[in-house]
């Protein structure tokens with residue numbers, strides 16, 4: 001029996017002998033593994049060469065100084081969108097703070113604008129680290145989406161479909177703190193699935209992410225040093241005709257070490273229509289599971305109902 005606490009590890013590193021040139025045998029093999037991981041668990045751990053230990057070090061040093069800025073400076077970062085801008089404790093993250101930075105492919109200066117707002121005198125090291133992390137994680141997310149098309153052996157034109165699924169991004173920087181007066185383990189991020197396409201998580205080696213196993217147990221995700229977590233969101237699950245899982249996850253804090261997390265959400269534009277490829281629908285084994293829907297309408301529905309469980313099902317299941 002498959003060990004329910006085991007999360008697949010996919011090793012993209014050249015040092016492990018992997019070459020991921022599009023169309024190569026290595027690429028095809030890894031694409032199958034991506035598909036299998038999303039089908040069986042809805043997530044995987046990733047090892048790759050693109051994001052170095054040094055880059056993560058600079059990023060997390062910068063994040064510490066960011067969260068240590070005075071509250072009124074951090075509060076300058078506002079956004080009309082829900083869960084964007086600076087958030088100091090909320091329903092979802094009761095003891096933590098986060099910054100949600102929206103960007104799309106046509107407007108790539110958002111991180112720079114954000115840094116200039118926080119440090120009018122500049123902070124070139126953090127700025128460089130954040131931009132570099134953003135472009136690397138965006139490229140990796142786009143590579144993984146192409147692998148999904150390959151993993152299902154779909155016609156090439158579906159690469160345009162997955163590009164649409166990943167056409168906008170939200171970078172989230174979070175600091176989790178364990179409340180002093182509280183018990184040993186505290187829920188720091190309430191259980192949820194991610195609404196978007198794929199989520200890329202990088203933490204400062206202070207563990208806390210948990211996923212819900214098929215048997216209903218919360219299982220620690222032990223992220224290896226210099227490893228990352230990739231999670232399938234509701235939009236990709238719907239597009240895959242429910243073949244992929246959108247894993248339920250949460251975050252707990254345990255000790256007094258601060259946990260810093262960089263997350264890249266790859267998400268469709270609000271106007272994008274999520275519709276499964278006909279090749280993934282088959283009357284006998286995989287009947288059409290969800291009606292097609294506009295991503296923005298789905299997000300609006302979720303924010304207005306705040307359903308936590310089976311929310312894609314309650315919205316779009318046929």
Ligand SMILES: O=C(O)CCC(=O)C(=O)O
Pocket residue numbers: 172174189194201203208209249250251261263
């Ligand atoms: O902090 C983490 O490890 C996960 C954060 C998360 O699930 C989210 O931001 O949606």
Ligand SMILES: [Fe+2]
Pocket residue numbers: 192193194199249
């Ligand atoms: Fe999440």
